[in-house]
Amino acid sequence: MIKHRTVALMVALLLVPSFMVACSQKGGNSDGGVQKADQSTPKTEPTVQKTDYKGGPAELLVLDINSGTTDEQFQKFFQDPIKAKYQDIKLTISRDGLDKLIAAGTFPDLLLVSNASLATVLEAGIPEDLTAMTKTYNINLGQLEPAVVQQMQKLGDQKAFYGMPFAMNYGAMVYNQDIFNKFGIPYPKDTMNYDELLELGKKLTRTDSGTNYIGVMPPDLRQMYWQYGVPVFDKAKGKAFLTSDQHAKVFNQLKQFYSIPGYMEKSNYIHSTDLFFMEQRVAMYPNWIAAFITFFNKAGSKDKFNWDLTAHPSYSDRPGLGKEVDFHMAVVNKSGKHREAAYQVLLSLLSVEVQTQLSKAGRLSVLKNDDIRKAFGSDSDIYKGKNLQAIFKVSPSPLPEASKFDPKINALLNGEVSKNVMVNGTDINTALRNGEEKANKEIVEVAQ
Structure with missing residues (x-):
């Protein structure tokens, strides 16, 4: 019960309409931590090793803590792309509080959370260090916005990578x-x-x-x-x-x-x-x-x-x-029974196809891809003819401790x-x- 009250308190404190609470620093970990970004890889396509999923049927519970993902977006950006590739993987979204799920013994397989509130799930001991996963699937972190990668490395104390960024703000x-x-x-x-x-x-x-x-x-x-x-x-x-x-x-x-x-x-x-x-x-x-x-x-x-x-x-x-730098990430539960299936969701989110859809819907891509950025907000037509590219003339500010x-x-x-x-x-x-x-x-x- 003490643990449950602690997590509930953390959620109450952290889930406010704000973002960003950590400081960005450059560099990876030379002692076996997060792999360093390969700056030589072209920007147009993220480097991801194509591997067939062999994990079998899996029903994943996805908890949206504060990513702002609507039901429509969840279907379009999460469910549909996975279903098109792997019929065996099924996704269900929950919007219950983390403390409520933990108290009920229902642990999510994936959690969608802002970098501001990662401390919530870290306090509960949930996130898996995805360093090994990024190496297994050859994910080139140099394809992502540098400020986002630096923030993730900082949140992991330069030793761990506790979530996969999938959308950012600017x-x-x-x-x-x-x-x-x-x-x-x-x-x-x-x-x-x-x-x-x-x-x-x-x-x-x-x-x-x-x-x-x-x-x-x-x-x-x-x-x-x-x-x-x-x-x-x-x-x-x-x-x-x-x-x-x-x-x-x-x-x-x-x-x-x-x-x-x-x-x-x-x-x-x-x-x-x-x-x-x-x-x-x-x-x-x-x-x-x-x-x-x-x-x-x-x-x-x-x-x-x-x-x-x-x-x-x-x-x-x-x-x-x-x-300040602001983004949302998908966190894998290190105790989840279907982590291989969860990895496929992360790989799908990083694909050019899904990142382009996100951008069109008004959620900036985490990929350094000019074509995807130019598509930003095109579904709503709000920014048509506007000086949108001017916003990228400055970089996101690193955050304080x-x-x-x-x-x-x-x-x-x-x-x-x-x-x-x-x-x-x-x-x-x-x-x-x-x-x-x-x-x-x-x-x-x-x-x-």
């Missing part, structure tokens, strides 16, 4: 061309740093004919720390860590956006996405490229105003690094700490110090 910035035209301001460049974005945002934040226009809605404090690679927990000390010069520096960068005259509306410093996608009074909005499809579809506004894309903004002292307490700390940063500075006028250092003290009290309570 930061971008969407902007309203009509607002720029209205005020005679040149469109944003394909790549900008936050200082440049701030100055552009100031020019566009104004009131005209009774309408309040906001130049830019910046990321929240949690995301700003992720992108800069600043951790919020010190593992060595086992405590929250929010009071370094870097923490204050990043917060000050964000505060400048919030402090633009006209940005705050009735003490509200976090605005709804409706202001951009429905009301059309926000000029620029950085977020995930996949999220824009959801927002435009929800608002039904993709053709109601003129808009285009640029790369996600970077820090001036970290040029070329955009929004992560902990199971991060979601709790991040919620505190985005809520109480940010509000104290922007609404109550507390200075940044004091707000961070108070936030750190409160976080540590809550961490002690959770540990008990």
Whole structure:
């Protein structure tokens, strides 16, 4: 029962609407760990050894923890491709909580999880190290986005590869061309740093004919720390860590956006996405490229105003690094009875055919393949004629060291700490110090 409560607690803490909690580092393991990427292999086709499945009939339970895979996508990207090759392998998806399945003694064969929440299944002792599998099937990791591979190697402490990435997200910035035209301001460049974005945002934040226009809605404090690679927990000390010069520096960068005259509306410093996608009074909005499809579809506004894309903004002292790395992976249960069948699912997910389908549906491929990237979002036609390739002019930012307490700390940063500075006028250092003290009290309570 203690184990079950521990896992339940981990799930509650980690399964929040956020992503990314670990730091990327280059390189593999020269002592028999994850094989090094072969950069000489062509990009057009992933190197995978074609082997016949001889594992016999297998019914695999797939648990979707937080990959966002819909029933339609599960059938299209998982079930149908496997059924076309192996009639003996059948897949069933579950959306029950991991703690519920474990308590019932029903263990999934495969788990779909974000890199942010891999700690959940690691805590439960589930993932198989796929290093041997990548070698057996000759999977060339050099075919995958480098930031994704580096993140996976970091999560495995450079010794293990605990899941197979199958889809990723990418930061971008969407902007309203009509607002720029209205005020005679040149469109944003394909790549900008936050200082440049701030100055552009100031020019566009104004009131005209009774309408309040906001130049830019910046990321929240949690995301700003992720992108800069600043951790919020010190593992060595086992405590929250929010009071370094870097923490204050990043917060000050964000505060400048919030402090633009006209940005705050009735003490509200976090605005709804409706202001951009429905009301059309926000000029620029950085977020995930996949999220824009959801927002435009929800608002039904993709053709109601003129808009285009640029790369996600970077820090001036970290040029070329955009929004933090974010991806989803398929994890194999090391105790599963049908691991050979599970491997076939992973190989299918990495195929050019399935990766192309994923890309068309609005989920970026993990393969470094320009043709697949160009097909991104084509099923919805939202990005037709848009400057989509601009988003790839920056690379995903490596993530800071992560902990199971991060979601709790991040919620505190985005809520109480940010509000104290922007609404109550507390200075940044004091707000961070108070936030750190409160976080540590809550961490002690959770540990008990």
